[in-house]
Every structure is written in C-alpha cells, then in structure tokens.
Amino acid sequence: xxxxxxxxxxxxxxxxxxxxxxxxxxxxxxxxxxxxxxxxxxxxxxxxxxxxxxxxxxxxxxxxxxxxxxxxxxxxxxxxxxxxxxxxxxxxxxxxxxxxxxxxxxxxxxxxxxxxxxxxxxxxxxxxxxxxxxxxxxxxxxxxxxxxxxxxxxxxxxxxxxxxxxxxxxxxxxxxxxxxxxxxxxxxxxxxxxxxxxxxxxxxxxxxxxxxxxxxxxxxxxxxxxxxxxxxxxxxxxxxxxxxxxxxxxxxxxxxxxxxxxxxxxxxxxxxxxxxxxxxxxxxxxxxxxxxxxxxxxxxxxxxxxxxxxxxxxxxxxxxxxxxxxxxxxxxxxxxxxxxxxxxxxxxxxxxxxxxxxxxxxxxxxxxxxxxxxxxxxxxxxxxxxxxxxxxxxxxxxxxxxxxxxxxxxxxxxxxxxxxxxxxxxxx
Amino acid sequence: xxxxxxxxxxxxxxxxxxxxxxxxxxxxxxxxxxxxxxxxxxxxxxxxxxxxxxxxxxxxxxxxxxxxxxxxxxxxxxxxxxxxxxxxxxxxxxxxxxxxxxxxxxxxxxxxxxxxxxxxxxxxxxxxxxxxxxxxxxxxxxxxxxxxxxxxxxxxxxxxxxxxxxxxxxxxxxxxxxxxxxxxxxxxxxxxxxxxxxxxxxxxxxxxxxxxxxxxxxxxxxxxxxxxxxxxxxxxxxxxxxxxxxxxxxxxxxxxxxxxxxxxxxxxxxxxxxxxxxxxxxxxxxxxxxxxxxxxxxxxxxxxxxxxxxxxxxxxxxxxxxxxxxxxxxxxxxxxxxxxxxxxxxxxxxxxxxxxxxxxxxxxxxxxxxxxxxxxxxxxxxxxxxxxxxxxxxxxxxxxxxxxxxxxxxxxxxxxxxxxxxxxxxxx
Numbered sequence: 001x002x003x004x005x006x007x008x009x010x011x012x013x014x015x016x017x018x019x020x021x022x023x024x025x026x027x028x029x030x031x032x033x034x035x036x037x038x039x040x041x042x043x044x045x046x047x048x049x050x051x052x053x054x055x056x057x058x059x060x061x062x063x064x065x066x067x068x069x070x071x072x073x074x075x076x077x078x079x080x081x082x083x084x085x086x087x088x089x090x091x092x093x094x095x096x097x098x099x100x101x102x103x104x105x106x107x108x109x110x111x112x113x114x115x116x117x118x119x120x121x122x123x124x125x126x127x128x129x130x131x132x133x134x135x136x137x138x139x140x141x142x143x144x145x146x147x148x149x150x151x152x153x154x155x156x157x158x159x160x161x162x163x164x165x166x167x168x169x170x171x172x173x174x175x176x177x178x179x180x181x182x183x184x185x186x187x188x189x190x191x192x193x194x195x196x197x198x199x200x201x202x203x204x205x206x207x208x209x210x211x212x213x214x215x216x217x218x219x220x221x222x223x224x225x226x227x228x229x230x231x232x233x234x235x236x237x238x239x240x241x242x243x244x245x246x247x248x249x250x251x252x253x254x255x256x257x258x259x260x261x262x263x264x265x266x267x268x269x270x271x272x273x274x275x276x277x278x279x280x281x282x283x284x285x286x287x288x289x290x291x292x293x294x295x296x297x298x299x300x301x302x303x304x305x306x307x308x309x310x311x312x313x314x315x316x317x318x319x320x321x322x323x324x325x326x327x328x329x330x331x332x333x334x335x336x337x338x339x340x341x342x343x344x345x346x347x348x349x350x351x352x353x354x355x356x357x358x359x360x361x362x363x364x365x366x367x368x369x370x371x372x373x374x375x376x377x378x379x380x381x382x383x384x385x386x387x388x389x390x391x392x393x394x395x396x397x398x399x400x401x402x403x404x405x406x407x408x409x410x411x412x413x414x415x416x417x418x419x420x421x422x423x424x425x426x427x428x
Numbered sequence: 429x430x431x432x433x434x435x436x437x438x439x440x441x442x443x444x445x446x447x448x449x450x451x452x453x454x455x456x457x458x459x460x461x462x463x464x465x466x467x468x469x470x471x472x473x474x475x476x477x478x479x480x481x482x483x484x485x486x487x488x489x490x491x492x493x494x495x496x497x498x499x500x501x502x503x504x505x506x507x508x509x510x511x512x513x514x515x516x517x518x519x520x521x522x523x524x525x526x527x528x529x530x531x532x533x534x535x536x537x538x539x540x541x542x543x544x545x546x547x548x549x550x551x552x553x554x555x556x557x558x559x560x561x562x563x564x565x566x567x568x569x570x571x572x573x574x575x576x577x578x579x580x581x582x583x584x585x586x587x588x589x590x591x592x593x594x595x596x597x598x599x600x601x602x603x604x605x606x607x608x609x610x611x612x613x614x615x616x617x618x619x620x621x622x623x624x625x626x627x628x629x630x631x632x633x634x635x636x637x638x639x640x641x642x643x644x645x646x647x648x649x650x651x652x653x654x655x656x657x658x659x660x661x662x663x664x665x666x667x668x669x670x671x672x673x674x675x676x677x678x679x680x681x682x683x684x685x686x687x688x689x690x691x692x693x694x695x696x697x698x699x700x701x702x703x704x705x706x707x708x709x710x711x712x713x714x715x716x717x718x719x720x721x722x723x724x725x726x727x728x729x730x731x732x733x734x735x736x737x738x739x740x741x742x743x744x745x746x747x748x749x750x751x752x753x754x755x756x757x758x759x760x761x762x763x764x765x766x767x768x769x770x771x772x773x774x775x776x777x778x779x780x781x782x783x784x785x786x787x788x789x790x791x792x793x794x795x796x797x798x799x800x801x802x803x804x805x806x807x808x809x810x811x812x813x814x815x816x817x818x819x820x821x822x823x824x825x826x827x828x829x830x831x832x833x834x835x836x837x838x839x840x841x842x843x844x845x846x847x848x849x850x851x852x853x854x855x856x
C-alpha cells in the first residue's frame with residue numbers, strides 16, 4: 001500500500017528524489033526518474049487494503065475521463081470555452097436532482113472542489129434566502145444568526161461558519177444517540193433555547209452517512225422540525241461522487257438555487273451580448289472564477305457503468321462492511337464501538353491484545369488501549385501492508401475506523417487487516 | 429480552434445453525442461466514441477490562435493504531471509496519504525516566497541482551486557489578523573469593516589466580500605488612471621473618507637497585472653499608504669501558475685500565514701498522536717477538507733524547464749504582446765484602447781470597418797462599434813478560426829481584449845487574428 005519514509009528522510013533526498021527546483025532544465029530521462037520515484041514513495045489509494053479514507057479505489061474509465069479533461073485543459077466558467085462540459089454538468093445535475101426527488105424546475109447546482117466547499121455553499125444559500133441584503137451590506141446588517149448540525153457531523157460545517165463570518169460558536173452542535181444519529185428532540189430544544197437567547201436560527205444540516213460512524217440522521221423528523229420553525233433544510237443537498245461512487249478526486253456537487261446568491265456579472269467574462277444562449281455561462285453561480293472540469297469523468301463513468309453499475313459497486317462496499325462487522329462480532333479479541341449492523345461503509349472497533357485482556361476495566365486499561373491503535377497503524381504503515389484510520393470520539397479512546405469504499409476490496413483483504421492487527425499487536 | 433454548435437444543437441444529439449445517462453452500461457466502443465466526440469466539440473484552448481483567456485497553451489510535461497496526479501488519485505490533507513506531494517508543495521511555496529522576497533520563516537501558504545479562492549483567503553487572513561475573535565464569534569462581534577481594491581481589479585474581490593459576510597458595498601472600488609493603475613491619492617482619500625463614515629478599513633488589494641489592461645498598481649506607493657494607516661497589504665500574495673507559467677488548470681497559490689486562521693483540528697483526520705511529524709499534515713490550513721493535488725504538475729514543469737525556461741516562455745508572451753501593439757499602432761483601421769506599450773500580456777483595441785470610418789464620432793458610431801466586436805467574435809467562432817475576448821469598460825464601448833499567454837503563439841498567428849477581424853468586418 002505504501003513505502004513509508006519520514007518527512008526528513010524524503011526531504012534529505014536519501015531515496016534519490018531531489019525535490020529542489022533548478023534554474024536549468026533537467027533531462028527528460030531525469031524527469032521520468034522523478035515521476036517513477038514520486039509514484040514509488042506515494043500511497044496506493046486504490047489498493048484493496050487501503051481502508052484509510054472514503055475516497056479510494058481507481059476506476060479506469062474515471063481515470064481516462066480525468067486524462068481527457070486534463071488534455072482539454074479548459075475552464076467551466078462559460079459555454080464558449082467548455083460547451084460540451086457545461087452541458088454534461090447540466091445533465092448530471094438534473095439526474096442527481098431527480099434522484100433526490102426534486103422536480104425539473106426546482107433545480108440548479110454546481111460541481112465544487114470538494115464536499116466542504118459544497119457544504120459552505122449550503123450555508124451561503126440559507127443566509128441569502130433569509131437575508132439577501134447580506135450580499136451587498138454584509139453580516140453587519142443582520143441579526144445574530146444560529147445554525148445547527150449534529151455533533152457527529154463533518155467539521156466542514158464549523159469551518160464554513162468561521163469562513164462565512166457566522167462564527168463557530170453560532171454553529172450549535174446537537175447531541176447524537178449512541179449510533180451517531182442526531183436526536184431530533186435535542187435539535188428542537190436547541191432551537192428553542194437559542195431563540196430565547198436572542199439569536200435567529202436559520203439553518204439545520206442533516207447528514208446521510210456521518211464521517212466516522214456512517215450514521216444517518218432522522219431526516220424526516222428533522223425536516224418536520226425545520227418546517228415548524230421555518231428553517232433551512234432539504235433546499236440544498238451536498239453529494240460527493242468521489243466517495244462511494246468512486247469518481248476520481250475531486251468530484252462534489254451542491255444542488256440548490258445558486259445564481260442570485262452568487263452572481264456578479266463580470267463584463268469581461270459574462271457578456272450578455274454573446275451570440276449564443278448565455279444562460280449556459282454557468283460560472284457566475286460559482287464562488288470561484290476559473291473552475292476545474294469535474295463533470296466529465298463522472299459523466300463518462302455513468303455511461304460506462306450505467307446506474308446499475310454504480311448500484312452494484314456500492315452494494316459491494318456495503319456487503320464488505322457487513323462482512324467486517326460479522327467477523328468482529330465473532331471474535332473475542334475485537335470489540336465494536338457500537339453493536340449494531342453498519343448502515344453505511346464504515347466500521348469502528350477496538351482490538352484488545354492478550355496483554356490487556358486480563359486488565360480490569362479502568363483508566364490504566366483505557367490509557368493503554370488509547371495508545372494501541374496509533375502504534376499498530378504506525379507499524380502497518382512501516383510494513384506498507386495496509387492503511388486504516390483511528391481516532392478518539394467523545395469520551396471513547398482511540399478506535400480503528402475502517403472505511404470500505406473500494407469495490408476492489410475482497411473478503412480476504414478484510415481478513416488480512418484483522419490478522420495484521422492481531423499479528424502486530426499480540427506481543428505488545 | 430473550435431467546431432461551434434449552439435447549446436440546443438449539441439443537446440439534441442444531432443451531432444451524435446448522446447448526453448443522457450443510462451441505467452445499463454454502454455459498450456467500451458461507444459465510450460471511445462463519446463470521448464472522441466467530446467474532444468471534437470470542445471475548444472482547443474492550447475491552440476496558438478486561442479487568445480480568449482489567460483489560461484491557455486498545453487505544456488506536455490505539465491500534462492504528464494496531471495496524468496500522474498490523477499493516477500495517484502490522492503488528497504492533500506495529510507502527509508500519510510500524500511507524503512511526496514505534501515513535500516513538493518512545501519518546496520514550491522518556499523521557492524515562491526523566496527521570489528516575492530519573503531524570509532524563510534515568514535512563509536506559509538497553500539495551493540487553492542483557483543485565483544478567486546486565493547484572493548478570498550487573503551481577505552480571511554486580514555480579517556483574522558485584526559479580529560481573531562471572528563472565527564468563533566462571527567462578524568457580529570466586529571465593527572463595520574471596509575476593504576479597498578481598484579476599479580480595474582478582478583471581480584473575485586467583490587465576490588469574496590459577499591461570501592465572507594463583509595458585503596460588496598464595503599469593498600471600496602478605488603479609481604484608476606487611464607492605463608488602469610490604481611491612483612494612490614484616490615486610495616488615501618477613500619481610506620480617510622471611509623474612516624469618517626465610521627467604518628474600519630482593514631485591507632487593500634493591489635494588483636500586479638489587471639484582468640483587462642494588464643496594469644500594475646503602484647505597489648510601493650500603496651504599501652506606504654497601508655503602512656501609514658496600518659492596513660493589510662503584502663502580507664499575503666496570490667500567484668496563479670496556471671496563467672503566465674502555463675501550468676495546466678488549476679494551479680493557484682496563496683502565500684501567507686494560514687494555520688491559526690483556519691485550523692479546527694478534526695480528530696478523525698489530524699490526529700496529534702501519529703508516528704510522524706504532524707506539522708506536515710497541512711490540510712487544516714485549508715478551508716477545504718479534501719484538496720486536489722495541484723502541486724505536482726507545477727513541480728514537474730519546474731524540473732523540466734528550470735526557472736530559466738519559465739522566464740523564456742513568459743518573455744515570449746510579452747514579446748508577442750508588444751508585436752501586436754506595434755502592428756495596431758501601424759494600422760489606421762485599428763485603434764488602441766490606451767496608447768502605451770503593454771506592460772503585460774493583454775492588448776485592448778477597436779477595429780473600425782470601412783463602413784464606419786467616415787461616420788463622425790458620436791453616439792451612432794459608438795453604438796455601431798459596440799455591436800461590432802460581439803458580431804465579429806461570433807463569426808470567428810462559427811468559422812472556428814480563432815477566439816478572442818471582448819468587453820465594454822467604464823464608458824468605453826465593446827473592444828477586443830487579446831490575451832497573449834500561450835508561448836506556442838507565433839507572429840503569424842497574431843497577423844492572422846488581425847486579418848481575420850478585417851476580413852469578417854470589412855463588408856459590414
């Protein structure tokens with residue numbers, strides 16, 4: 001999976017890769033050696049034993065799509081420079097809107113550089129919906145706003161609150177149940193108490209597949225609460241095809257009505273007197289100017305797989321997650337972080353080595369368990385045999401978080417991961 | 429340069445490209461046909477007669493770099509998944525800091541999805557520098573802020589003011605001279621009058637090479653004014669290698685101290701108990717989570733060209749701009765928008781066809797000239813022979829804005845462009 005070296009080792013060029021930038025050109029032979037070394041010391045994120053991140057796998061058609069995109073070297077701002085890509089983006093967004101259940105004319109959207117930026121758009125949209133004057137007059141013209149998301153949601157919500165000038169303190173983290181799902185009664189209580197403090201709630205984020213537990217928030221209950229309090233939800237959707245759909249990085253979409261919120265009409269780019277239908281100059285919906293073409297690789301994969309192909313590939317990953325869950329349940333040396341079938345593609349667990357098994361539960365055992373996951377992961381990386389994430393959460397000490405989002409992963413790879421953990425940890 | 433079709437023509441699939449997304453997979457043969465058609469109806473942004481955008485050309489080493497990047501399919505957030513790319517980013521940023529004249533330890537920075545996002549970071553940094561509490565408490569805790577940029581600067585400044593909750597009204601557009609350079613006395617007057625209104629000035633953007641005229645603001649004068657009024661300037665720099673340096677899209681960097689401004693320390697990604705030096709987990713400096721690898725192609729091009737190769741390539745473009753300027757000066761049927769040698773790679777001009785030459789100056793002639801540039805551009809696109817931008821500016825009617833940023837462009841291509849304009853416009 002990798003050939004690990006510490007930063008100082010790679011930087012010293014001991015492994016032959018000289019990173020310094022020369023005044024004079026290098027030879028083509030040297031460039032090829034540089035490329036080979038770059039791949040050698042990189043991480044094979046498409047390897048079936050790379051369980052570290054939600055973006056994994058390597059789809060050859062997606063890769064071909066990305067290669068063609070780079071060759072075209074174009075920009076998504078206007079139809080005149082990207083006629084085909086702009087239309088493909090429209091087709092994809094309409095299809096995605098259709099899948100989330102929107103009507104034809106409700107929709108709009110854009111591909112963004114990653115899910116965090118998509119989530120940032122969702123807050124931008126909510127703020128503009130309630131206070132369109134924010135665009136010209138800024139937050140100074142608005143009351144103190146409050147936003148809500150679950151404590152298990154992705155950190156992009158907090159980051160966006162910081163960036164957009166809303167403040168992380170005003171992103172209220174709503175409590176979750178033991179499986180990581182937002183408790184809807186807690187949401188309603190938080191909305192009420194926030195209003196009492198004089199803040200104006202405008203936005204609730206609900207997550208379908210949280211980052212760590214893969215939990216689904218109770219969408220219908222949350223929508224009902226939002227409806228009662230006239231808050232923003234379900235009017236925008238973030239969808240990351242670069243995760244479970246396996247599209248090469250990056251490919252993320254925000255669905256929602258973006259145009260008025262973001263348009264400025266720069267005259268050097270978005271001339272209104274062009275000879276074609278300028279509603280296809282979609283770049284002014286974006287908060288970027290130049291925008292990388294992320295649609296084509298996705299479009300090409302959809303052509304090559306069909307919806308059914310995506311379905312089969314995602315089901316394969318979910319089956320792998322269930323297989324890992326079953327294995328962990330069967331074994332006494334592993335313990336699940338929460339004992340219910342995975343609803344999504346992540347499985348969280350502890351390994352207890354023989355040396356810790358007889359220790360009574362308590363702070364000493366917890367402290368040792370906490371150090372175990374990073375230690376095992378480090379050894380695994382040094383061996384290069386597999387990669388898997390770990391982390392603490394709330395009061396819980398470090399546990400492994402295994403992501404099963406690579407359809408190339410087989411049951412043997414999952415067995416290998418567990419055996420490897422045992423092999424590395426058993427003599428500790 | 430292109431094989432133009434209107435949106436409705438391409439969407440109808442008359443040209444053989446069926447955009448719809450199927451349930452069942454298509455054959456590999458059909459996928460190849462789709463790829464061929466995508467390229468056929470796209471725009472050749474690397475063509476020497478593509479004068480439409482600052483990002484043009486097609487560097488083969490850069491393209492190879494992008495292909496390798498896609499194959500690696502990794503993410504810039506942590507050293508553990510992108511060890512080599514993270515180090516290359518550091519080497520590039522240090523080199524760029526060195527070139528802009530910063531000391532070793534002043535620096536930091538990150539590659540961003542485009543220059544607009546880089547500019548957005550610069551405002552984020554200024555706001556955080558003066559009011560670090562904005563991160564947690566939001567703009568509500570701050571006085572009304574004011575920012576300054578020239579009326580010729582890129583629209584990303586205004587867009588960022590909208591996104592960040594500062595408000596476009598609070599981005600003061602400072603007057604420029606006839607060559608598009610910010611008038612520093614106007615800047616100082618604007619700062620003083622804004623203060624009198626009770627706003628707090630924090631930030632001035634200066635541009636080195638404006639979007640349309642390619643003008644350089646008087647950096648030293650502006651820096652002196654900022655120093656007198658304790659405002660933000662020159663503490664961050666946006667640099668877009670995907671423009672004059674010809675790096676494939678996208679490749680933009682913001683130089684500046686980002687870490688404290690943006691970090692949140694998500695525990696599932698940025699664990700502090702990893703076995704390597706976690707200062708190389710640079711992703712928390714970003715406002716994105718996942719981040720595309722934009723550094724490698726740039727690094728590889730620098731290896732293959734050396735600093736001298738970049739210098740030669742940029743000089744070639746500047747010489748082309750001067751050649752165009754010389755041609756335009758010589759010819760009576762063309763008129764420069766401002767009559768001084770180009771300082772950068774854009775040249776702005778009107779063409780006056782024989783039918784308009786005898787018309788007296790006045791509203792009728794202006795109105796006809798205004799329609800001329802879009803009409804000629806449309807015909808040029810339909811022929812597919814060249815692409816060049818146009819736009820109005822201030823009180824000026826539509827003029828051509830020719831960008832010379834492709835080192836593959838030869839003097840014959842520039843002659844061709846002028847001849848083509850004459851050929852299309854002369855019988856109008």
